[in-house]
Amino acid sequence: MIDFNHANQTAVARLVASRPRLTGVATARDVIPDLDEDTLLHAGPPIEWERMSGPLRGALIGALLFEERATTPAAAEALLAEGAIRFSPCHHHAAVGPMAGVISPSMAVYVVDDVEHGHRTYSNLNEGYGKVLRYGAFAPDVLERLRFLNQRVGPAIGRALGVIEGGAGIDLRALLAEALHMGDEGHNRNKAGSLLFLRHLAPAIADQGGAEVGKILDFLGGNALAVLNPVMAACKAMADAAHGVEGSTLVTTMARNGTDFGIRVSGLGGSWFTGPAAIPDGLYFPGFSASDANRDIGDSTITETAGIGAFAMAASPAIVTFIGGHPEDALTATLEMYEITVAEHEHFTIPSLDFRGSPVGIDLQKVVELGVTPRVNTGIAHREAGVGQVGAGLVRPPIELFEEALVAWADRYLS
Amino acid sequence: MIDFNHANQTAVARLVASRPRLTGVATARDVIPDLDEDTLLHAGPPIEWERMSGPLRGALIGALLFEERATTPAAAEALLAEGAIRFSPCHHHAAVGPMAGVISPSMAVYVVDDVEHGHRTYSNLNEGYGKVLRYGAFAPDVLERLRFLNQRVGPAIGRALGVIEGGAGIDLRALLAEALHMGDEGHNRNKAGSLLFLRHLAPAIADQGGAEVGKILDFLGGNALAVLNPVMAACKAMADAAHGVEGSTLVTTMARNGTDFGIRVSGLGGSWFTGPAAIPDGLYFPGFSASDANRDIGDSTITETAGIGAFAMAASPAIVTFIGGHPEDALTATLEMYEITVAEHEHFTIPSLDFRGSPVGIDLQKVVELGVTPRVNTGIAHREAGVGQVGAGLVRPPIELFEEALVAWADRYLS
Numbered sequence: 001m002i003d004f005n006h007a008n009q010t011a012v013a014r015l016v017a018s019r020p021r022l023t024g025v026a027t028a029r030d031v032i033p034d035l036d037e038d039t040l041l042h043a044g045p046p047i048e049w050e051r052m053s054g055p056l057r058g059a060l061i062g063a064l065l066f067e068e069r070a071t072t073p074a075a076a077e078a079l080l081a082e083g084a085i086r087f088s089p090c091h092h093h094a095a096v097g098p099m100a101g102v103i104s105p106s107m108a109v110y111v112v113d114d115v116e117h118g119h120r121t122y123s124n125l126n127e128g129y130g131k132v133l134r135y136g137a138f139a140p141d142v143l144e145r146l147r148f149l150n151q152r153v154g155p156a157i158g159r160a161l162g163v164i165e166g167g168a169g170i171d172l173r174a175l176l177a178e179a180l181h182m183g184d185e186g187h188n189r190n191k192a193g194s195l196l197f198l199r200h201l202a203p204a205i206a207d208q209g210g211a212e213v214g215k216i217l218d219f220l221g222g223n224a225l226a227v228l229n230p231v232m233a234a235c236k237a238m239a240d241a242a243h244g245v246e247g248s249t250l251v252t253t254m255a256r257n258g259t260d261f262g263i264r265v266s267g268l269g270g271s272w273f274t275g276p277a278a279i280p281d282g283l284y285f286p287g288f289s290a291s292d293a294n295r296d297i298g299d300s301t302i303t304e305t306a307g308i309g310a311f312a313m314a315a316s317p318a319i320v321t322f323i324g325g326h327p328e329d330a331l332t333a334t335l336e337m338y339e340i341t342v343a344e345h346e347h348f349t350i351p352s353l354d355f356r357g358s359p360v361g362i363d364l365q366k367v368v369e370l371g372v373t374p375r376v377n378t379g380i381a382h383r384e385a386g387v388g389q390v391g392a393g394l395v396r397p398p399i400e401l402f403e404e405a406l407v408a409w410a411d412r413y414l415s
Numbered sequence: 416m417i418d419f420n421h422a423n424q425t426a427v428a429r430l431v432a433s434r435p436r437l438t439g440v441a442t443a444r445d446v447i448p449d450l451d452e453d454t455l456l457h458a459g460p461p462i463e464w465e466r467m468s469g470p471l472r473g474a475l476i477g478a479l480l481f482e483e484r485a486t487t488p489a490a491a492e493a494l495l496a497e498g499a500i501r502f503s504p505c506h507h508h509a510a511v512g513p514m515a516g517v518i519s520p521s522m523a524v525y526v527v528d529d530v531e532h533g534h535r536t537y538s539n540l541n542e543g544y545g546k547v548l549r550y551g552a553f554a555p556d557v558l559e560r561l562r563f564l565n566q567r568v569g570p571a572i573g574r575a576l577g578v579i580e581g582g583a584g585i586d587l588r589a590l591l592a593e594a595l596h597m598g599d600e601g602h603n604r605n606k607a608g609s610l611l612f613l614r615h616l617a618p619a620i621a622d623q624g625g626a627e628v629g630k631i632l633d634f635l636g637g638n639a640l641a642v643l644n645p646v647m648a649a650c651k652a653m654a655d656a657a658h659g660v661e662g663s664t665l666v667t668t669m670a671r672n673g674t675d676f677g678i679r680v681s682g683l684g685g686s687w688f689t690g691p692a693a694i695p696d697g698l699y700f701p702g703f704s705a706s707d708a709n710r711d712i713g714d715s716t717i718t719e720t721a722g723i724g725a726f727a728m729a730a731s732p733a734i735v736t737f738i739g740g741h742p743e744d745a746l747t748a749t750l751e752m753y754e755i756t757v758a759e760h761e762h763f764t765i766p767s768l769d770f771r772g773s774p775v776g777i778d779l780q781k782v783v784e785l786g787v788t789p790r791v792n793t794g795i796a797h798r799e800a801g802v803g804q805v806g807a808g809l810v811r812p813p814i815e816l817f818e819e820a821l822v823a824w825a826d827r828y829l830s
């Protein structure tokens with residue numbers, strides 16, 4: 001009989017040993033595998049246009065406008081609806097993107113190298129708050145910010161990474177470990193991590209000189225989510241390191257496309273197990289309510305998959321100011337996640353729990369046995385294309401995904 | 416009979432309402448009141464050369480070398496011992512300095528304006544860790560760093576402050592409030608605050624251009640105590656706002672010169688109450704132990720006086736990694752300080768205590784009645800001149816100071 005405990009310990013040890021470094025910024029088409037000119041990447045499991053939610057459609061429309069494949073939203077929508085464009089999950093291309101997670105061929109992307117295991121992952125650049133492409137907005141100012149990001153911010157970061165630590169770039173695991181001691185949980189709260197990111201980049205960017213260095217540093221410093229995307233790529237590198245271990249019941253992907261929540265499992269290859277994504281429970285910006293909310297969306301659940309985010313919420317009592325609840329709920333969230341994980345992280349520790357390691361390695365079997373699904377912190381997108389973020393909160397995947405995955409695992413390994 | 420409760424509420428309300436902004440960097444002789452060419456300022460209550468400890472002597476020697484008043488440490492020491500130089504507490508000049516707290520006429524100093532009450536305070540620039548003047552070191556590399564600080568870093572920050580928010584500078588109360596939600600306590604741990612400081616300064620410094628902007632930003636970003644000195648000047652502004660309220664038993668100064676611990680009281684004018692400073696209890700750097708430690712030194716206790724530092728330690732569980740103890744001790748420290756204070760801070764809140772305001776306004780009477788002295792987080796200096804920092808830890812002032820002060824208060828107000 002298969003020794004799943006041993007398989008899970010092998011998988012989680014690979015996850016914890018993963019050492020992702022941010023080594024560069026490149027144009028998506030030049031580095032992301034299998035990204036041709038007619039492909040757009042998106043968050044979550046595979047989905048066809050007809051089933052896509054408003055914010056994902058909006059972001060795809062914005063991407064075609066950004067790529068100058070269309071000059072009006074209507075023309076972009078027509079192209080998308082008629083099948084001229086192939087849609088593919090970021091996760092099929094070693095990539096992750098927050099919220100809609102749309103990556104188009106011309107976009108600047110972060111390149112992360114797992115120097116422990118040798119594989120590479122990618123994420124797009126973070127646009128900041130409010131009306132942004134990743135929440136489905138595509139107005140002219142959204143596209144203008146995207147161009148500034150791609151033409152100015154991305155290249156400046158790329159040049160800086162070329163000189164930081166002699167070109168070895170930024171140790172994202174060390175950055176995250178430090179941020180968790182500074183009140184971040186690494187998913188919805190990345191305030192400290194983003195400042196640490198700025199601290200790494202600022203000297204080298206300033207040294208580049210030119211009229212826009214101040215503007216670039218101000219953009220980075222003013223965005224408390226600046227480091228989210230490199231962090232997500234780092235978590236993707238960690239999760240990928242744990243994937244493909246024969247017999248393992250470790251969950252190595254959790255991702256949402258705005259319609260479906262999907263998971264993948266270390267010992268079950270590329271199979272997705274999907275079900276309806278929920279509406280997050282959270283705090284809404286003034287003028288918005290739950291009736292405006294889209295279903296849960298984004299690849300950012302890769303943080304929880306890697307043992308941070310809601311799993312490390314005890315490190316982040318201040319997060320309740322924007323996702324709701326009380327600081328004791330943050331503690332409870334982490335304590336509960338120890339029940340469904342197979343290890344405590346060696347490098348990510350939680351000061352208020354006397355530096356206990358964060359709960360890491362979600363075990364399908366424990367989820368099903370206890371009926372406890374992983375907790376997720378998340379942003380909330382408006383359900384219509386073109387609007388943007390309306391709040392932030394908490395959500396869980398449906399337990400059915402885990403039950404289905406466990407059945408598939410039993411079929412493969414126990415029959 | 417005097418209504419001391421009312422007086423204390425008046426005093427603490429002024430402290431909490433204080434709104435210090437960092438508005439500039441200037442040369443000490445140009446801005447600090449009564450600082451002539453033959454005066455050196457130091458931390459703590461007044462003290463003569465003969466009673467000074469090693470680190471204070473070392474810093475004064477270094478200051479004369481820096482001022483080029485002497486070319487060798489021996490010559491500097493001779494000048495200091497023979498009475499050619501007047502020694503005066505920073506606190507008598509609206510200033511504060513960490514550890515030895517030595518400020519000499521040529522040094523660059525931060526200028527802080529309390530925009531609520533209209534007064535101004537000062538502090539010197541932070542040199543970073545290890546072998547530094549404020550810990551009594553004066554080797555050539557210490558002086559070289561001081562010159563870099565004074566000639567490059569200070570002026571660059573000053574120019575940046577001239578353009579940040581149209582010259583209104585940096586709101587230090589807001590910065591501190593944010594840092595307390597990011598795991599700082601504002602005294603020994605200023606990691607988040609220093610990054611927030613960098614975030615404010617980096618764009619404007621980068622825009623100045625020139626060969627050294629990267630080096631300056633790297634120096635600031637690499638010093639997790641960079642913001643300590645502006646924070647201390649901010650706390651001094653707050654404490655000064657509470658000083659001079661007729662009948663008040665609020666402690667408005669706590670400061671140590673390496674030999675004596677001294678306090679002053681709102682309703683008792685300029686009188687110091689002093690007694691022997693203790694040796695801190697803490698963690699030592701490799702190769703050092705308590706037998707190397709000097710008695711407690713520095714004006715940085717102004718942070719506890721203003722309701723942060725050890726008083727806000729519950730916000731900073733990670734601090735125990737460098738001052739010793741367990742995260743629960745951090746919680747206990749803050750809870751105990753509520754017993755001897757008269758208010759909870761409106762702007763400085765502690766996430767893990769469900770955003771309860773930090774304990775603020777030390778009441779002499781409560782200290783004496785309960786026998787509970789204020790807690791202080793602190794660095795530990797080597798007891799010999801010229802060595803530097805050897806550790807960090809916890810300390811308390813002797814209760815006798817508070818008893819003496821209470822007798823003086825009773826003499827003045829009850830007789």
